Amino acid sequence: MKNVPLLQTHGLTRRYGDVTVLEGVSIHVRTGEIHALLGANGAGKSTLCKIISGLLGQTSGTMQLGGSDYAPSSKQDAEAAGVEIVQQELNLIGTLSVAENLFLARLPSYGGVLRNRLLHDEARRVLDQFGLDGISTNKRVESLGVGYQQMVEIARALARDCRLLILDEPTAALSGQESERLFAHLRSLRDQGVGIIYISHRLDEVAELSDRLTVLRDGQFVETRATKSASKDDMVNLMSGDSSVDAAPNQHASSGHHDYRSSEIALSVRNLTCGLVRDVSFDVRRGERIGVTGLVGSGRTELLRAIFGADVATSGEVALSGGKTGRRFTHPSEAVAAGVAMVTEDRKQNGLLLAQSIRSNTTLSSLRERFSWSGLIRSREEENATLQIAKDLETKCESIEQSVRTLSGGNQQKVAVAKWLLRDADVFLFDEPTRGIDVAARRRIYLLMESLAENGKACVIVSSDLDELMETCDAIAVMSDGQLVDTFQRGQWSHEKIAQASFARYAS
Amino acid sequence: MKQSRWFQIVTEYGALLAVLGVLVAGFGLFSKNFLQVSTLVTIANQIPDLTFLAVGMTLVLIVGGIDLSVGSLLALSSAVLGVLMAKYGWSIWTSLLVAMIVAGLCGTVNGVISVGCKIPSFIVTLGMLEIARGATKVVTDSQSVYIGSKVEWFGQPPEGMLLSPAFAMAIFVVLVGQFVLTRTVLGRYWVAIGTNEEAVRMSGIRPAPYSIAVFAISGLMCGLAGLAQTSRLSTADPNGAVGIELAAIAACVIGGTSLMGGRGSVVSSFIGVLIIQVLQTGLAQVGVSDSNKQIITGAVIVAAVLLDALRNRWSKIA
Numbered sequence A: 001m002k003n004v005p006l007l008q009t010h011g012l013t014r015r016y017g018d019v020t021v022l023e024g025v026s027i028h029v030r031t032g033e034i035h036a037l038l039g040a041n042g043a044g045k046s047t048l049c050k051i052i053s054g055l056l057g058q059t060s061g062t063m064q065l066g067g068s069d070y071a072p073s074s075k076q077d078a079e080a081a082g083v084e085i086v087q088q089e090l091n092l093i094g095t096l097s098v099a100e101n102l103f104l105a106r107l108p109s110y111g112g113v114l115r116n117r118l119l120h121d122e123a124r125r126v127l128d129q130f131g132l133d134g135i136s137t138n139k140r141v142e143s144l145g146v147g148y149q150q151m152v153e154i155a156r157a158l159a160r161d162c163r164l165l166i167l168d169e170p171t172a173a174l175s176g177q178e179s180e181r182l183f184a185h186l187r188s189l190r191d192q193g194v195g196i197i198y199i200s201h202r203l204d205e206v207a208e209l210s211d212r213l214t215v216l217r218d219g220q221f222v223e224t225r226a227t228k229s230a231s232k233d234d235m236v237n238l239m240s241g242d243s244s245v246d247a248a249p250n251q252h253a254s255s256g257h258h259d260y261r262s263s264e265i266a267l268s269v270r271n272l273t274c275g276l277v278r279d280v281s282f283d284v285r286r287g288e289r290i291g292v293t294g295l296v297g298s299g300r301t302e303l304l305r306a307i308f309g310a311d312v313a314t315s316g317e318v319a320l321s322g323g324k325t326g327r328r329f330t331h332p333s334e335a336v337a338a339g340v341a342m343v344t345e346d347r348k349q350n351g352l353l354l355a356q357s358i359r360s361n362t363t364l365s366s367l368r369e370r371f372s373w374s375g376l377i378r379s380r381e382e383e384n385a386t387l388q389i390a391k392d393l394e395t396k397c398e399s400i401e402q403s404v405r406t407l408s409g410g411n412q413q414k415v416a417v418a419k420w421l422l423r424d425a426d427v428f429l430f431d432e433p434t435r436g437i438d439v440a441a442r443r444r445i446y447l448l449m450e451s452l453a454e455n456g457k458a459c460v461i462v463s464s465d466l467d468e469l470m471e472t473c474d475a476i477a478v479m480s481d482g483q484l485v486d487t488f489q490r491g492q493w494s495h496e497k498i499a500q501a502s503f504a505r506y507a508s
Numbered sequence B: 001m002k003q004s005r006w007f008q009i010v011t012e013y014g015a016l017l018a019v020l021g022v023l024v025a026g027f028g029l030f031s032k033n034f035l036q037v038s039t040l041v042t043i044a045n046q047i048p049d050l051t052f053l054a055v056g057m058t059l060v061l062i063v064g065g066i067d068l069s070v071g072s073l074l075a076l077s078s079a080v081l082g083v084l085m086a087k088y089g090w091s092i093w094t095s096l097l098v099a100m101i102v103a104g105l106c107g108t109v110n111g112v113i114s115v116g117c118k119i120p121s122f123i124v125t126l127g128m129l130e131i132a133r134g135a136t137k138v139v140t141d142s143q144s145v146y147i148g149s150k151v152e153w154f155g156q157p158p159e160g161m162l163l164s165p166a167f168a169m170a171i172f173v174v175l176v177g178q179f180v181l182t183r184t185v186l187g188r189y190w191v192a193i194g195t196n197e198e199a200v201r202m203s204g205i206r207p208a209p210y211s212i213a214v215f216a217i218s219g220l221m222c223g224l225a226g227l228a229q230t231s232r233l234s235t236a237d238p239n240g241a242v243g244i245e246l247a248a249i250a251a252c253v254i255g256g257t258s259l260m261g262g263r264g265s266v267v268s269s270f271i272g273v274l275i276i277q278v279l280q281t282g283l284a285q286v287g288v289s290d291s292n293k294q295i296i297t298g299a300v301i302v303a304a305v306l307l308d309a310l311r312n313r314w315s316k317i318a
Helices: A045-052 A075-080 A099-103 A117-130 A146-158 A176-191 A203-209 A230-240 A243-255 A300-310 A332-336 A349-351 A356-363 A377-391 A409-423 A441-454 A468-473 A497-502 B001-032 B038-047 B048-062 B068-085 B092-116 B121-140 B148-156 B167-184 B185-194 B199-201 B208-233 B244-255 B267-286 B289-317
Strands: A005-016 A019-025 A028-030 A034-036 A060-065 A082-085 A166-167 A194-198 A212-217 A220-227 A267-272 A277-285 A289-294 A316-322 A340-343 A427-431 A456-460 A474-479 A483-489
Touching: A005 A045, A005 A332, A028 A194, A028 A349, A034 A045, A034 A176, A034 A203, A034 A230, A045 A082, A045 A456, A075 A082, A075 A356, A082 A146, A082 A176, A099 A117, A099 A146, A117 A146, A117 B048, A146 A166, A146 A176, A146 B167, A166 A176, A176 A194, A176 A203, A176 A377, A194 A220, A194 B068, A203 A230, A212 A230, A220 A230, A220 A267, A230 A497, A267 A456, A267 B048, A267 B199, A277 A456, A289 A300, A289 A441, A289 A497, A300 A340, A300 A427, A300 A456, A332 A340, A332 A441, A332 A456, A332 B199, A340 A409, A340 A468, A349 A409, A356 A409, A377 A409, A377 A474, A427 B092, A427 B121, A441 A456, A441 A468, A468 A474, A474 A497, A483 B208, A497 B048, B001 B267, B001 B289, B038 B048, B038 B267, B048 B068, B048 B167, B048 B185, B048 B244, B068 B092, B068 B121, B068 B208, B068 B244, B092 B121, B148 B167, B167 B185, B167 B208, B167 B267, B185 B199, B199 B244, B244 B289, B267 B289
Parallel strands: A019 A220, A034 A194, A034 A212, A082 A166, A166 A194, A277 A483, A289 A456, A289 A474, A340 A427, A427 A456
Antiparallel strands: A005 A019, A005 A028, A005 A060, A212 A220, A267 A277, A267 A316, A474 A483
16 A cells, blocks of 8 residues: 555646746655655745645646546545645634534535434544544534634544545644644554645654655755655755855845944833743844744744734833833834834735725825824825825826725835835834735835835834845844744854744744 | 816716706606795705714714614604703703703714724614614603794794705705815724724724714714704604614715725715605605605615616726
8 A cells, every 4th residue: 555656746836927936846645654845934835735735726737646637626626536635724614513614515414404413423423533522513613722623624624535635734723732633643544545745844743743755945846755864954954955055145135235223222122922922022223124034823923013012912011212111012003103113914904995095095194193284184295295205115006096906016015115104103013025016116115124224213024035034134033933032143144044043942 | 177176076976966867857857846946945954854864874884884873863862852942941052952962972872882892883773773762752751742933943944035044054064074074184084994994003093982983973963963853843753763764874875885884975975865855755746655655765775876886896997
């Protein structure tokens, strides 16, 4: 049974416009093996798995499953062929029962009438088999803890007879004991001949659980080898790449870098704790651009939100130069009043009023303070300021009355940034400032950060793109599992060192 | 510059005014009496109650809420006004002040509970609808209160004039409402909150006080509407204005206000009020029965909204 090829991909490539996220990836997974998929953020792991499970089409390349051609056009197609995926984000319906969620796509019925007894018996069988005898099948999913929800999600995939099972970060929300139970189950599936693709940042798990591993980097295949022959250091090195190779663009970038740092501290964070974020302390000086990196789920975004008061921290202090010490912000309005600005990660969700005009969006944060007179809007001033800043940032638009929805991603981001430039803050928090925007707009944003630094502003920049941080920042702080584990100064950093630090709290 | 401003007005209100024009012309064709001054004056003097409510409702809808209690609050303020004037002999002004305070407080309670406790305003104001109607009956002992000439001057045209002070006041409130909505920080924040409340919060603004204010204003508008209705009928009727909240919502929606929040115009809602009232009066004049009137009114509301939705889709494609 072992060593029989189950899935083979040949030159899978996926492009979005000019951006290639997966390039010519060929892997093979055998029956009866647990195959770990490793790679840093943006290496293409999730994209690859989505293509295999029919959630995403490939730009080019082919796949074979069990010896015959395999080209799923939907998740249903893939499921019919015996391929199941458990994605990172939960896909359960909170208001339905555990049993209904487990069998949602194929509820047993007789002439349209739900066969409740059969449904719950079947669900019971699945849960027991998975060691979840503590969960009632009648319970509403939303009343379960996140760990149990994750287990239900996994059980749902396991409830179907599958040949290939894909798990994307399944243990992120699980306790140690729950993880152990999952591993035992995965091993027994492997012994039954199921092929399993397993994605995890936790290298301990990979070493313990997997038979072979494949490393991806920047959308490309790096290597497949037996897990036994790879140490954790090897894994990190493979993921981050040979440090001598990427030193070149790094040096090139630093030649154009100016250091505008002054000695005066602009923002001081002490022992900040907020949910995922634990006990984080750091200082940012005026004119400094500090990058924050770390794996997905390491608490980067959460750190910025806690500083800004978007999430209320449970302990710790946030102080600005000249401001009160010994406090933290409990609402964004307090942070803004103190001189902090935050360009949010998801600009469509909470950064912009998509249906409103460029003018409304640009002046939203400064309307009361700068463009009003006893409650009345000073239209002329507002219009002039909006036009001026749109010109400065080279925002491409027909008119400032145009709705932001009609702009491209890059120009939307310029509007989101312009909002804070008019407010004239001292500290700028950027969360993924260049996600999904084109090269020219990206350039413009980097230039803007530089001019902010030149004018004595402090910038904290969260990005998954390490090269971006290396190009723009004076220092890079690395987060791992909610903690700030290390800070590297320009000239002292390398992809390798930063990757090591990112995994610090996961590979204990 | 001036031309483009007129062009703006035409594109903004053109479709609505066209619908209104077609209705007026149509009824003029079918009924000889419709296009006479007396009919138009009757319509004008009947609309202030609904206009006040529609102004408040527009603002509530813009921030993404809804206010179902306006009919009952109208009746409650009318009852307070009637009892104070008729039984206690208070002047119209002090009585109005008390009625407005009562309605404004009820609106504030709507706002504080729905915004502060994050409960859908649909439910909170539905509760207020019942509470205020019950309170109205308590205040009036379930009897109509006749006031007479002390109050009639406001809702009925003075000797030798065509239009009532209430009508003038309604126009004034529409203009003020439109001004606040489009030219003040408050109005800009309302639209922003209705579009994306989280984005407003992340821009450093506390949305809650602005959202609560909108419900308080809607309450105050009910106070004015109470005065308008009482003065038109000379009587405070505890069973009056039942279901008028739906007419107010319909007027806003005909005017293009979005039930999802973030979009609306006070002037457009006023045109919506005119369309509804012209339809009512016109249908009555051409001799349509009450039951058929209801059917036609319902159909026109749906047709108007459908037209607006199609127009939006076209403009997005274009």
